Amino acid sequence: MNKLRSCTHCFFLMTLLLSFKSNAQLNKWTWLVGGSGSFSSTKNTYTSQAISQTSDATEINVSANVGYFLLDKFVAGLKPSYTKNKNQVNTPGGGYRNENRIELGPFARYYFLANDKPFNLLTEASYQFGVYSFKPAKGNINTLSLMAGPVLYFNSSVGLEFLFGYYKRNETIEDIDKTENKGFRISIGLQFHLESE
Amino acid sequence: MKKLILLTNCFFLGTLFISIESKAQLDKGTWLFGGSGSFSSTKNTLSRGNIYFEADDVDILISSNAGYFIADKFSAGLKPSYTKHKAKIITQGGVSFNSDIFEIGPFARYYFINKKKRFNLLTEAAYQFGCSNLSFGNGHNGTLSLMAGPVLYFNSSIGLEFLLGYYNRNETIEGISESEQKGIRMTIGFQFHLGRMTD
Numbered sequence: 544m545n546k547l548r549s550c551t552h553c554f555f556l557m558t559l560l561l562s563f564k565s566n567a568q569l570n571k572w573t574w575l576v577g578g579s580g581s582f583s584s585t586k587n588t589y590t591s592q593a594i595s596q597t598s599d600a601t602e603i604n605v606s607a608n609v610g611y612f613l614l615d616k617f618v619a620g621l622k623p624s625y626t627k628n629k630n631q632v633n634t635p636g637g638g639y640r641n642e643n644r645i646e647l648g649p650f651a652r653y654y655f656l657a658n659d660k661p662f663n664l665l666t667e668a669s670y671q672f673g674v675y676s677f678k679p680a681k682g683n684i685n686t687l688s689l690m691a692g693p694v695l696y697f698n699s700s701v702g703l704e705f706l707f708g709y710y711k712r713n714e715t716i717e718d719i720d721k722t723e724n725k726g727f728r729i730s731i732g733l734q735f736h737l738e739s740e
Numbered sequence: 741m742k743k744l745i746l747l748t749n750c751f752f753l754g755t756l757f758i759s760i761e762s763k764a765q766l767d768k769g770t771w772l773f774g775g776s777g778s779f780s781s782t783k784n785t786l787s788r789g790n791i792y793f794e795a796d797d798v799d800i801l802i803s804s805n806a807g808y809f810i811a812d813k814f815s816a817g818l819k820p821s822y823t824k825h826k827a828k829i830i831t832q833g834g835v836s837f838n839s840d841i842f843e844i845g846p847f848a849r850y851y852f853i854n855k856k857k858r859f860n861l862l863t864e865a866a867y868q869f870g871c872s873n874l875s876f877g878n879g880h881n882g883t884l885s886l887m888a889g890p891v892l893y894f895n896s897s898i899g900l901e902f903l904l905g906y907y908n909r910n911e912t913i914e915g916i917s918e919s920e921q922k923g924i925r926m927t928i929g930f931q932f933h934l935g936r937m938t939d
Binding site: 585594697721725733 | 900
């Protein structure tokens with residue numbers, strides 16, 4: 544299993560390196576856009592010696608970022624995101640939740656290397672403020688992240704990023720609970736560079 | 741807020757279409773690779789009335805696929821994945837939990853449209869068998885997925901896919917529980933096409 548995984552990763556990395564041919568648009572007045580999304584709607588069953596239950600679940604995750612290069616190699620913009628987590632347990636006395644989280648906030652990033660390279664190094668700071676709702680409960684969310692890492696360009700418009708950094712998230716649901724998550728994370732994602740007319 | 745999200749999505753799609761420049765390598769003898777990964781190591785706290793929890797969590801998710809075009813527009817291969825979740829509650833008696841889940845299985849996919857196009861439509865069937873090692877027992881799982889959707893090419897090597905389809909996952913923890921998830925899911929991901937060196 545380990546040998547197969549190692550082999551797969553070698554092929555994956557080799558393909559990555561062979562694919563990078565172009566430098567990116569990091570000039571003033573260029574747009575930077577990225578995002579990801581997933582959706583699932585499932586019927587779930589769970590059986591153990593103690594309980595047997597069925598449930599219906601819907602999950603939606605959408606996040607995006609839109610930025611603008613105010614200077615060469617320096618971009619600033621906004622990060623909106625939306626998460627829905629709905630779950631109905633169908634057995635008698637089963638629970639129900641329908642949690643919605645909407646977040647929005649600024650980000651800024653700086654690219655360290657010249658823009659004629661097929662790769663670059665960047666650092667990014669971002670902060671998102673959000674609201675939580677599961678009627679009648681409501682709350683607020685604050686997320687800070689400081690990330691840095693390399694980006695590899697497929698062509699002048701598309702870059703694949705590997706970012707590592709610190710992350711802190713606080714969520715307060717009024718009169719119910721407070722949670723805090725803080726630590727390190729790695730994220731892998733695509734970003735698109737779009738030159739202005 | 742809805743307007744802002746709509747505007748953001750419009751930018752995202754607009755950028756995608758402007759970026760699509762080339763057709764992909766769908767010829768017999770081409771390799772197809774994809775993958776994703778995430779890692780986090782966090783300290784988490786929860787306060788609820790007089791209750792207070794503090795825990796350290798580590799989450800790792802790695803999934804990949806490696807395939808080969810056995811015929812023009814038809815590829816087959818393997819999908820391995822690994823998921824780890826480790827949690828240690830520091831307060832409340834210091835309970836720890838650890839799970840490691842390995843999965844691997846075959847997939848096959850077919851592209852419907854002429855390979856000279858900058859976009860295509862594909863369908864994919866996959867099955868993964870897995871084993872899980874949990875703090876409180878061992879188990880096994882099986883996942884079937886039947887997906888279809890468009891792929892858009894940035895150049896001859898890179899494609900961004902939007903797949904929608906059916907998904908069924910069964911998991912058994914020996915002597916403890918059985919669970920099943922089935923329904924519709926959508927995934928967004930990219931794939932790399934690597935031609936033969938002799939080409």
